[in-house]
Amino acid sequence: MKKRVSVKFAVCAVYVLAMFMSALDSTIVNVALPAIGGTFHVPPEAMGTINIGYLISLAMFLPAAGWMGDRFGTKRVFLSAISIFTIASVLCGFAHNMFTLNVYRILQGIGAGFITPVGMAILFRTFTHEERPKLSRMLIIPIALAPALGPIIGGFLVDTISWRWIFFINIPIGLLALFIGKLYLQEHVEPTAGAFDYKGFILSLTGFSLSIYALTQGTVKGWTSPEIIVTGCLGLVLMVLLVRLELREDKPMIDVRLFKDPMFRSMSFIGLCSAAGLLGMLYVFPLMYQNALNVSAFHTGLTTFIEALGLMVASQLMPWTLKKMGLRRLLIFSLIGTIIVFMLISLFVASNPWLLRFLMFGIGFFLGQTVGAAQISAFKNIDSPSMGRATMLFNMQNRLGAVLGVAILSGVLGTSNTSAGEPVNLLTYQYALFGASIFLIVACLIAVRINKTTENDPTLHMNLVEKAE
The missing domain is CATH 4.10.860 (DNA Excision Repair, Uvrb; Chain A)
Known part of the structure; x- marks a missing residue:
């Protein structure tokens, strides 16, 4: 019994370490973009490739992760993914130009693409169905802290040491995860994995x-x-x-037939647009705050960090707001709130930093409820055999939405007159932030068109609230 408990604890420890490392990397890089651009003499509109290559490779290898874990063993694939991510982090830290950094970031994305689905499969096979709700509530805190701490840690490292340390910080985390995983994880191979x-x-x-x-x-x-x-x-x-x-x-591998279900289709596109708006904003804001307003990387991190706190508060309140407002009204309310906050940030970016932090909290608070409600309602009509492919497709779309947001807003920044060597001006950054709100407007229009009969279905409403709680 003692050994079994220690194995469960070890599985949680490895999963949290791997997810913490991956989640930290998703936000820690943003505050370092101006410093990296300065080192390699790259204009702001070209810095998006650092995130885009990572996000594309992550999204593209998500579908392959489940099959490879079943075919070659979850322990072997999971530890290999952590190794790839850690080695790629070392290579990123030693990159000598923009091209090599982008290549190593793609390698990082491949590792991250395997970590989440294979790690979750290991976790679900270790804990029973009855143990999982309590487990989820325990694990959400350290995993949610990583993206919140990323901008602060990244800003501190950039200002005091070097941007290269935002990648080197993954080394001790990765090595500890590998050590514990090698000792305690159990191998599992699925005999019916089928053909790839x-x-x-x-x-x-x-x-x-x-x-x-x-x-x-x-x-x-x-x-x-x-x-x-x-x-x-x-x-x-x-x-x-x-x-x-x-x-x-x-x-x-990608079951597009799932889009025949109206609820899954609507929630998937709302999730995609929300990810595009949020990640696009988090890409533009640090560049604007440091390049156009000359704010330090650390103080930029302190400002963007508040958005993650808003997300954490929203995750706790969302079951109550969903119960009180219903799915359709909650989505419309939270998306309109986020759109207003986006526009206020673009207008008052040069004002008091505490006002900006308050607005950042508002983004996390409003958009967190949008994302949470969309995620639990997307799978209402999905049967059990299709659930794995549906969750993969939903997560893949969110990643691609992030790519789309960063790519398009990079294009907006590229419209400025940087060919003559002029820096991107504040107005161009503000236009880019307005562009981020357009994704949310599209999501709001989709929410408005949700079938009222379906939304008011008491069975659906009760099921969604139970899932949220």
Whole structure:
């Protein structure tokens, strides 16, 4: 019994360490972008590639993670993912130009893409169904703290040592996770893993990569450039082929047939737009605050850190607000609130920093309820055999939404006259923040169109509240 308890504790420890490292990396880099750009002499509109490459590789390897864990063993794949992430972090810290840093960030994204789904599978196989609710409430705190602490830790390291230490900080965390995992994790191989959908994987990887490349480089190389036209058109063609292929597959890697369910479709696109708006804002704001207003990286981190606190408060209040307001009204209310806060930040960015921190808290508070309500309601009509593919597709869309937000707002920053060596001015950054709010407006329009009959279904309402609580 004692050994069993120690194994459960070890599984939790490894999972938290791996997720903490991955989640920390999602926010710690943003405050370091101006410093990295200064080191490699790269303009602000080109800095988005540091996040885009990471997010694309993370999203593209999510579908492959579940199959590889079942086929080759969850312990082997999980520890390999942590190793890849840790080694890539070391390489990022030693990168000598923008190209190598982007390559190493892509490698980091591959490791992160395997950590979450395989780690969750290990966790669910270790704990019973009855133990999981209590487990989730315990694990949410350290995992939620990582993105909250990222901007502060990153700002401190950038100001006092070097931006390279935002990557080196992953080394002790990764090594500790590997040590505990090697000793305590149990191997599990699924005999019915089936064949890997390699055609869908290749088409999705190349199609999305080429499309995002054209989107991010269009403002730099010109939208009429043959390179941009060819890569953009080829990417779109490959994505169309991907959809046609997956519709014919019995067990597709990306099950696009799930979008036939109106609730899953609506909540998925709301999640995508919300991720695009939030991650786009978190990309633009640190660049604007440091480059245009000359605020230090540490104080920029202190300001953006408050957004994560708002998210944590929203996660606790969302069951109550969902019960009181209902799904449709909660989504509309929280999205309109976020849109207003986005616009206020863009207008008053040069004002008192405490006002900005209050507005950042508002973003986390409002958008956190949007994301939480969308996530628990998306799977209302999804049956058990399709649940794994549905959760993967939902998470993948959120990651791609983040890529879309960063890519498009990078393009907005690229419209300024940086070709003559002039820095991006404050007004251009403000336009970019307004652009981030457009994603949320689209999400709000989708929420308005949610079928009122479905939303008022008492069975649905009761089930959603039970899931939220």
